[in-house]
Amino acid sequence: MFAFVIRRFAQAIIVMLTVGMIAFSLFNYVGDPINNLVGQDTSQADRVALREQLGLNDPFFVQFGRFVLNAARGDFGISYQQRRPVSDLISERLPATLELSIIAAILALAVGVPMGVYTALRRDGFLSHVFLVISLIGISIPTFLIGILLILLFGVVLRWLPTFGRGDVVDLGWWTTGLLTASGAKALIMPSITLALFNMTLIMRLVRSEMLEVLRTDYIKFARARGLANRAINFGHALKNTMVPVITITGLQLGSIIAFAIITETVFQWPGMGLLFIQAINEVDIPVMSAYLCMIALFFVVINLIVDLLYYAVDPRLRIDSTLVGTHG
Amino acid sequence: MRFRNGILAAFAATVLAFSQGADAKTFKWAFQGDVATMDPHGLFETMTLGFQAAIYEGLVIKNSDMVTVGSLATSWESINPTTWRFHLREGVKFHDGADFTAEDVAFSVDRIRSEGSDLKVIAGMIKEVKIIDDHTVDLITPAPDPILPIQLEIFYIMDKDWAIEHKTTTATNLKGGEEGNYANLHANGTGPFMLKERQPGIKTVLVRNPNWWGSMVGNVTEAVFTPVGQNATRVAALIAGDVDMAYPIPVQDWDRLRSAPGAKPLTGPEARTIFLGFDQVRDELLYSNIKGKNPFKDVRVRRAFAHAIDIEAIKKKVMRDASAPAGLMVAPQINGFSEALNERWAYDIDLAKKLLAEAGYGDGFEVTMDCPNDRYVNDERICQAVVGMLAKVGVKVNLLAQTKSKYFGKVLAQNDYDTSFFLLGWTPSSFDSYNPLSALMACRRDGLGAFNLGGYCNEEFMDLLPKIQSETDQVKRQAMIDRAFQIHKDEVGHIPLHQQPLSWGVRDNVSVSQRPDNVFDLRYAIKN
Numbered sequence: 065m066f067a068f069v070i071r072r073f074a075q076a077i078i079v080m081l082t083v084g085m086i087a088f089s090l091f092n093y094v095g096d097p098i099n100n101l102v103g104q105d106t107s108q109a110d111r112v113a114l115r116e117q118l119g120l121n122d123p124f125f126v127q128f129g130r131f132v133l134n135a136a137r138g139d140f141g142i143s144y145q146q147r148r149p150v151s152d153l154i155s156e157r158l159p160a161t162l163e164l165s166i167i168a169a170i171l172a173l174a175v176g177v178p179m180g181v182y183t184a185l186r187r188d189g190f191l192s193h194v195f196l197v198i199s200l201i202g203i204s205i206p207t208f209l210i211g212i213l214l215i216l217l218f219g220v221v222l223r224w225l226p227t228f229g230r231g232d233v234v235d236l237g238w239w240t241t242g243l244l245t246a247s248g249a250k251a252l253i254m255p256s257i258t259l260a261l262f263n264m265t266l267i268m269r270l271v272r273s274e275m276l277e278v279l280r281t282d283y284i285k286f287a288r289a290r291g292l293a294n295r296a297i298n299f300g301h302a303l304k305n306t307m308v309p310v311i312t313i314t315g316l317q318l319g320s321i322i323a324f325a326i327i328t329e330t331v332f333q334w335p336g337m338g339l340l341f342i343q344a345i346n347e348v349d350i351p352v353m354s355a356y357l358c359m360i361a362l363f364f365v366v367i368n369l370i371v372d373l374l375y376y377a378v379d380p381r382l383r384i385d386s387t388l389v390g391t392h393g
Numbered sequence: 394m395r396f397r398n399g400i401l402a403a404f405a406a407t408v409l410a411f412s413q414g415a416d417a418k419t420f421k422w423a424f425q426g427d428v429a430t431m432d433p434h435g436l437f438e439t440m441t442l443g444f445q446a447a448i449y450e451g452l453v454i455k456n457s458d459m460v461t462v463g464s465l466a467t468s469w470e471s472i473n474p475t476t477w478r479f480h481l482r483e484g485v486k487f488h489d490g491a492d493f494t495a496e497d498v499a500f501s502v503d504r505i506r507s508e509g510s511d512l513k514v515i516a517g518m519i520k521e522v523k524i525i526d527d528h529t530v531d532l533i534t535p536a537p538d539p540i541l542p543i544q545l546e547i548f549y550i551m552d553k554d555w556a557i558e559h560k561t562t563t564a565t566n567l568k569g570g571e572e573g574n575y576a577n578l579h580a581n582g583t584g585p586f587m588l589k590e591r592q593p594g595i596k597t598v599l600v601r602n603p604n605w606w607g608s609m610v611g612n613v614t615e616a617v618f619t620p621v622g623q624n625a626t627r628v629a630a631l632i633a634g635d636v637d638m639a640y641p642i643p644v645q646d647w648d649r650l651r652s653a654p655g656a657k658p659l660t661g662p663e664a665r666t667i668f669l670g671f672d673q674v675r676d677e678l679l680y681s682n683i684k685g686k687n688p689f690k691d692v693r694v695r696r697a698f699a700h701a702i703d704i705e706a707i708k709k710k711v712m713r714d715a716s717a718p719a720g721l722m723v724a725p726q727i728n729g730f731s732e733a734l735n736e737r738w739a740y741d742i743d744l745a746k747k748l749l750a751e752a753g754y755g756d757g758f759e760v761t762m763d764c765p766n767d768r769y770v771n772d773e774r775i776c777q778a779v780v781g782m783l784a785k786v787g788v789k790v791n792l793l794a795q796t797k798s799k800y801f802g803k804v805l806a807q808n809d810y811d812t813s814f815f816l817l818g819w820t821p822s823s824f825d826s827y828n829p830l831s832a833l834m835a836c837r838r839d840g841l842g843a844f845n846l847g848g849y850c851n852e853e854f855m856d857l858l859p860k861i862q863s864e865t866d867q868v869k870r871q872a873m874i875d876r877a878f879q880i881h882k883d884e885v886g887h888i889p890l891h892q893q894p895l896s897w898g899v900r901d902n903v904s905v906s907q908r909p910d911n912v913f914d915l916r917y918a919i920k921n
Binding site for chain 2: 096097098099101102103104105106107108109110111112115145146147148156212215216219220223226227228229230330331332333335339340342343346347348
């Protein structure tokens with residue numbers, strides 16, 4: 065077990081370094097930050113001096129090495145655009161993205177699981193078919209379009225919800241939350257639905273197919289034969305066994321929700337990390353881009369590691385196998 | 394709301410509490426990007442400087458008719474060709490209560506020379522500052538500069554003591570460190586508004602300065618600025634009433650705004666001229682199929698291109714009738730404009746083909762065109778239209794349209810002007826013709842012609858340039874400017890296309906003044 069963890073840890077570090085290197089080499093092709101940093105009347109000599117000052121003329125590995133050493137200390141440099149330390153920027157924006165992502169994930173689970181169960185239990189009911197059609201829509205319409213349609217309907221036509229932004233937030237020191245104010249809570253509704261929709265439909269379909277399969281297994285048949293109540297069978301046994309792959313998928317999807325909140329944040333002007341990243345791309349703000357990519361890589365790596373460890377802990381077969389191998393040696 | 398500057402916030406809140414009631418007017422507006430910094434010497438960019446004009450002030454300011462009038466200076470005169478004497482306004486206080494004196498002017502000049510400053514070009518216009526007394530200051534220029542005062546609108550004055558106290562005596566620097574960063578997020582000016590809250594990229598809040606020396610038409614007591622990047626979201630916010638004003642509005646949304654209740658578009662020609670240019674320096678074009686010679690060195694080819702452009706079609710189909718066709722490199726609002734010179738080359742395909750044949754390119758040729766796709770209004774579509782028009786005279790254009798970071802990264806000086814044929818736009822920051830003459834059309838030497846991407850060069854033009862810069866007699870100066878533009882036009886140094894449209898959206902209960910340089914001045918915002 066211990067060796068397993070150490071191995072995964074080493075793999076994680078290699079992944080992080082590789083991501084960092086790829087991200088860094090890409091930045092040679094994204095454009096020139098200098099023109100965005102100065103006005104149109106700034107002289108040529110000043111631009112050249114600025115280039116030198118930012119170290120943009122150094123060879124690739126020098127720049128990358130400098131970056132890795134600083135990143136290990138948590139220092140991602142100063143944002144070209146905002147002229148503030150990148151770590152400040154990230155700590156300011158991360159709560160917005162995490163709050164949105166977590167609420168979207170909870171929403172996806174809270175709606176997706178019941179819908180999946182219902183469509184599995186009542187396979188041929190009218191409502192089931194309605195849910196399945198909705199799920200198809202959820203998967204096929206791009207996030208961007210869903211966001212804009214929601215804004216038009218609830219923001220412009222009905223005027224129930226704000227069209228952009230996060231509303232008023234309460235500052236809790238290391239975290240800012242919109243849940244404690246009316247405008248903040250209202251502002252959360254549309255973006256979280258937009259972000260949750262794809263995963264909601266994914267979970268619904270997953271729960272449905274898993275449950276259909278579980279309901280066909282022998283132990284369910286025996287339970288029925290024994291005369292257990294339907295409720296006990298469906299929820300006590302079938303659903304519980306369905307949840308293992310669902311939790312795995314949700315865990316992995318959480319990482320991609322956080323990473324791909326970019327589009328939702330752009331449409332709703334949600335002040336999170338995704339919007340920061342898009343702005344950084346437009347302005348060629350290399351320190352922010354590198355920091356974001358490394359952070360996302362870290363999220364994915366950590367989530368994957370936790371999921372793997374959970375698997376190891378939850379599934380007894382994995383543990384028994386290694387012991388058997390040991391005794392055969 | 395987050396309150397970073399506790400004292401100012403408390404002060405503002407108390408003042409507002411007394412002035413609240415019938416008079417409280419909160420004005421919310423949105424732009425596609427954010428104000429880059431609160432440091433008035435941090436970035437030389439129209440939008441940022443225009444926003445800071447609510448907080449900071451300079452010696453002079455432009456009123457809604459774009460006429461330069463006194464702001465922190467009440468009057469000025471030229472006591473000798475290289476010295477301008479400014480008489481400063483008395484009784485002006487900064488937001489923290491400190492008095493405004495000549496010392497602050499001298500300090501600000503030093504600050505714009507500092508390493509992090511992006512306004513060094515203004516510093517370059519001032520060789521030395523002499524403090525005559527608390528309310529009189531002399532600005533000495535390196536060479537006779539008759540137009541110095543009208544270029545000082547964007548030179549904002551900071552309080553010396555405040556800067557020393559908060560360790561921001563040098564402008565906000567990219568390398569970081571503590572120096573300069575205080576002014577990045579905090580402000581202390583003399584203007585009609587004070588900075589209450591600054592969350593970069595999210596929201597910036599201003600409140601009225603109750604001790605302001607001046608009077609203004611506007612009635613805004615609190616101003617909330619939010620950047621909204623997505624066009625659709627910005628327009629939706631305006632229609633829903635979440636903001637009182639939003640800009641820029643895409644041209645294609647004008648009809649939607651006209652039909653939406655409660656909002657309307659506000660449009661007019663911007664002082665920005667969009668034009669085409671050619672590489673006239675290299676002996677062989679970098680991106681063409683003609684080897685051994687450069688077609689753009691032949692004036693007949695350039696003239697053929699000019700005659701091949703159907704500007705009315707571009708105006709109607711691409712710009713939806715919102716552009717103003719131009720024959721000159723400057724707009725009518727710019728000092729030095731001449732109506733007679735603003736006439737375009739006639740749209741004549743046969744003449745264009747004839748000229749190309751005369752120049753030896755009867756079979757046409759290929760060339761690559763560089764174009765930004767997110768900098769000017771409908772820039773990529775204009776380029777696509779130009780490609781189609783040139784195809785009709787036999788020139789096959791390969792269009793390379795990219796995002797502005799990549800486009801400017803390719804075509805500017807630091808990448809060695811790597812282009813053969815390009816589209817560019819320009820607003821003279823000083824609203825005077827000398828700016829485009831020296832930056833866009835002058836030969837690339839001695840620090841001139843920095844944005845002359847094609848390298849157009851004419852010696853008679855260069856002789857006129859320094860004379861234009863130092864001539865004080867307006868009539869003589871205009872004649873020289875006319876001559877310079879005429880030379881450039883005869884040689885088809887560039888092909889001006891049009892002035893692009895300003896495109897703002899406002900709620901019906903709001904009235905604002907739309908400046909031709911796209912700057913939004915809060916002093917004129919009235920909310921009913």
